[in-house]
Amino acid sequence: NAGVMQNPRHLVRRRGQEARLRCSPMKGHSHVYWYRQLPEEGLKFMVYLQKENIIDESGMPKERFSAEFPKEGPSILRIQQVVRGDSAAYFCASSPDGSYEQYFGPGTRLTVT
Amino acid sequence: EDQVTQSPEALRLQEGESSSLNCSYTVSGLRGLFWYRQDPGKGPEFLFTLYSAGEEKEKERLKATLTKKESFLHITAPKPEDSATYLCAVQGNSGYALNFGKGTSLLVTP
Numbered sequence: 001n002a003g004v005m006q007n008p009r010h011l012v013r014r015r016g017q018e019a020r021l022r023c024s025p026m027k028g029h030s031h032v033y034w035y036r037q038l039p040e041e042g043l044k045f046m047v048y049l050q051k052e053n054i055i056d057e058s059g060m061p062k063e064r065f066s067a068e069f070p071k072e073g074p075s076i077l078r079i080q081q082v083v084r085g086d087s088a089a090y091f092c093a094s095s096p097d098g099s100y101e102q103y104f105g106p107g108t109r110l111t112v113t
Numbered sequence: 114e115d116q117v118t119q120s121p122e123a124l125r126l127q128e129g130e131s132s133s134l135n136c137s138y139t140v141s142g143l144r145g146l147f148w149y150r151q152d153p154g155k156g157p158e159f160l161f162t163l164y165s166a167g168e169e170k171e172k173e174r175l176k177a178t179l180t181k182k183e184s185f186l187h188i189t190a191p192k193p194e195d196s197a198t199y200l201c202a203v204q205g206n207s208g209y210a211l212n213f214g215k216g217t218s219l220l221v222t223p
Contacts, residue, residue, distance in 0.1 A: 004156075033209070043157070043200070045210035056208055091156050093211075100145050100204055102211060104156035 004105035025094030119214035136201030149200040
């Protein structure tokens, strides 16, 4: 049973470019969560999605960040016009219906130069 | 606002030297308290969920306990492979986000 998959594992972008991070949840999981881990800080919640719906985006920056989880395909976290402060590890987690336990992927490490 | 504080920030143990990690929390209606292990460069690995005060769960050398204000992760006779950062998170009744502490970095030396 494959775990949560994220790609790419490492992503380098220049300031002003766009970053697209992908997350495939565990088989049978229909709930996806995105978290960000800044250097020397804890994991911070960004957004919670179910298929085709954003349920809670209270942790998402108001500008430049967006997320989707289409009916087919992986969940995408999109960061437009990246800045140095966006450099961080971005983790995706998934959970099945009826469970509060979240299982994390290996993360995407974004570096903005 | 939910708050999670973990202590100590770092802990160094000799192999076989048992100890406990602390997680203090405030939350408006606890849905669950979660423990994860994170190795460098990897994602958090799920360990335990605790739902109510008095609950305990065990896995190999690890045992997690929960009171109304804090949780402990007890490590019995640790081995070097237990070295990692241990994360505590709470989920309140008002949402689904996990609110994480900053973690305890554990180093077990032979």
